[in-house]
Amino acid sequence: MTITPRALTRAAGVAAAVAGLLFLGVQVNHPHMDVTSVTTTDWVVRNTLKMLMAALALTGITGMYLHQVTKMGVLGLLGYVLFGAGYIVMLGIEFVAAYVLPALAERAPGYVNDVLAVAFHGTAIGDIGLMGTAVLVSGIGYLAGGFIFGIALFRANILTRWAAALLTVGTLATIAIPLLPQINERLFAIPTGVALIGLGYSLWRQQRTPVARPATSVA
Template identity: 30%
Template sequence: MKREEQGSFKITNDTMYHLSGFLLMISGAIYMIVQLIHPDGQLENAGTRMWFTVALLSMVMSLFIFIGLVGIYVRQVKESGVLGLLGILLTGLFWLLSMTFAFIEAFVLPLIASSSPEFVSGMMGLFDATPDETNLGVFPFIVGIAGFLYVFGGFAFGFATARARVFPKAPAMTFAFAALFTVFASFVPYPVNRIFAVPMAFALCWLGWAQVFMKPEQKKN
């Protein structure tokens, strides 16, 4: 029985923390890649392999970020307090919405591109912040709410993480200001505005690295 216990694989808290950290690092790399290869929001791109690939990568990335940030929060739940809870709720909701929109991009828009070209074109323009007069129902409102969740949720979570002193302040504050920095993206034309995602991609990798490689006693100093 002792041999079996020694040889058995146990899922510990450290295992889950390390997993969430690795997922954050992977998501940061995907975030960077997506900015480089994302096709333009033109109707003819809706059914292309590149469009599907980018949308699928965005789904995976959003899921990984959600899991990774929850892992960060769980490790500092007491120290981050109410602000940390507010931050994870807002930013977590954003990444769940992001995953939903990526699903629509990958599996819905290509199917209706021929039957509803105006709607699909409007949705693709919505994702790329391109003005369109097509009636898209509640989607523009959801995108507006998502922008609020991304900026203020990300800033609150990053600031709470820095204040908690469980993780190093530098990656936490980088995450906070990377979220706040995206406010200026609305003043820059597409696709140049995609450069505003670079700091967040870097911050995700840095937070993931801290989650995996920083020892607990180092984090508490």
């Protein structure tokens, strides 16, 4: 099996599309965030899938950036670094959510509830250590990084522009979640999920047809 840049780029496109599908899928019938939910199998499965989603999304945006690095400029680099950092920290948070919080649910329910409160735009009563910082960094990376990266993708005009625009709007829209408590916050995941699917498909499709070699003349 020969590994080529084209094959890696196609794989990155598939990764981004699958990440988008997972991002949408884990929102369906999402349980209420409390200490009781943390002890269920559904909680472990969902957060494991969120870990996978974060890893695939990071792979996907890396492929997008490298595919058009000369067109993305400084804005694209900044967006990629922020967005990538957001997904890396998110991966760690979801690991803690899936495999650490369930073990603490009975012994330290107050800590678990505080972590969940901060993760979902609330306020902790007690001290949750660096988890608060991690949630903040992940949120800033996702929001600011996705917004800037989406603009850079749109300006580069290599991948489908509607998906780049949707990524820009979708990530920025999450800033309104605390301001609109009457709206199900799970709905805010739809634009970003669809955007990742569209961008991933666009990246994959561009690699389907090999670049034609220039004809050589025979003397």
